[in-house]
Amino acid sequence: MRVSNVRRTLLSAAIAGLAALSLTIQPAAAATFPASHPRILVEYDRGSGQQPENVVVTPNGKLNVVLAQSAQIEEVSPGGHRRLLASLPQPADGGVNTPSLGFSLATGLVRTDDGTLYVGYAAGDDSLTGIWRIRPGGKPQRIIPLSTASFPNGMALDERTGRLYIADSTRGIIWRAPITGGTPTAWASGADYEPSGLLGVNGLKLHNGAVWVSNLDQGRLLRVPLTPDGSAGAAQTKASGLTSLDDFEFVGGTDDVVGTLNAANEVALIHPEDGSHSTILTGEDGLRGPTSLALRGNKLYVLSAAFVIEDGKPNILTANFHRTHHH
Template sequence: MHVPIARSLVSAAIAGVAALSLTAQPAAAATFPASHPRVLVEYDREAGQQPENVVVTPDGKLNVVLSRAAQIQEVAPGGHRRLLASLPQPADGGVNTPALGFNLATGLVRTDDGTLYVGYATGDDTLTGIWRIRPGGKPQRVIPLSASSLPNGMALDERTGRLFIADSTRGIIWRAPITGGTPTAWASGAAYEPTSQLGVNGLKVHKGAVWVSNSAQGVLLRVPIKPDGSAAPAQPRATGLPFLDDFEFVGHSDDVVGALNIANEVALIHPEDGSHSITLTGEDGLRGPTSVALRGTRLYVLSAAFVLDAKPNILTTHFHRGHDRA
């Protein structure tokens, strides 16, 4: 997730985008393994409909977090949209939300029974944390976090029934039972902290480890889960990834599709050797990508247009899986 954190940082981000557009070679259309991109949905930025995170349901629909609107929406494969839930708005508009100055819905997890867990940063001790939404039910905060936290990427360790939560402003990975309760700090330190803008951001559990991006540091980290459940030291697996936001693993391999928000690109990252290549750019319809989801040979990219003056959207593209390394 990337947001305009302060006026000076927004200016710097916009300048960075402008510099990229002036110095980079003209972008080609989608390159392997992506092909035939198209915009599935366009959103109303003024209404806060800035898509932030996504999960794909078993029947191929998308559950999408609309960040500033604090809503969760269902998007059908043909683009039809249905509102699933709205989180309560803070009375002050979230002016005390750390780094932002406005409330923001962020990470998303869906369990097999259709229950959703949504991260919410509000600058309010009574609202900030993880909210649970049962099918047809009302949102309920089940994991409280302090007003100084900015919960962001989130994933479920299905072996233990625990959620891992990236706190972007405090540089902490929290852990809590999915049933709810007070979280504990599972990992913290310099590797997770923001050097500017946001620190730990996207997060996934994969092959016995927590993988997390540090957006400010431009790095993808692997944090092994020890047999006793504690965190081993963080292992940098790829660097030089400008504002890496959310990401998704390609099948059972360690290869990652990642959203490079400020660069307005999607990259295929190979943690085996730390290399990466660009597979989608603004020329393909990206508008500041924040998250990705991969189902079969279909890749979905959410662009929240936090920095770019453009319409937020969801892009869909064919994704060739022949390179999937087991």
């Protein structure tokens, strides 16, 4: 009697254990249209500061990736092979004076056709903070200085005028500077751009005659018109209620946007036409605090730096992206 009881208990425990196991090993299929088939392309070592923060796709389909705390820029092949391109000099104190975070980190990234890279650096140091230029095979050079109080983040190049636009997340300013370098000028500033706790303006893109920026703390996507004389028009809120909207990318020529919601651990498809949004990727798909993304053809690349997800490995996730028109 007692033996069969013990056996039954063991058996039910084993079944419960198997059920729990099958729950954990089933492939998570949380990806929602238009995203599908997510998989991890690269996993990083958080301990060595390799937290992927920003990305551009090169014409030959490789990724140029900024690793935030290690202040490195590397190339990642479509198959996940990594190659170091450059390292920025680190502040001796680790960047303790970097506003909001207290550690130095490399941030925004722009690439020109000749392979030259422009990298934002929030270093908490007057001699390091700003925009750095890295020519192919060359040494990094700071060409646009910013003060210790600045937190340069998202960046975009207006190829027509040769000007860089730079989101300064702690000072609530969009800077503008010639890509050749020099002192930047404040192009736009004010309440729309300011932080309300940690970081304000963050991701930045040029699109259809306007500068678009996310405000991380305010959870908003803003469109700032470029007026005929090149100055900033009034900011227009195109979507709100987007928890910790970090970086974003336009879907083709449309105004639709794919955005990373960092602390929410989601990627959302945002429709500025009516301000609506839907979640297309989550932590179940492998996101670990997504910071930025790139869309090339029907491939979506999402970088997770795991700043806010303590138990996660930073990674690059890739997924298929089915382009459709939103009506």
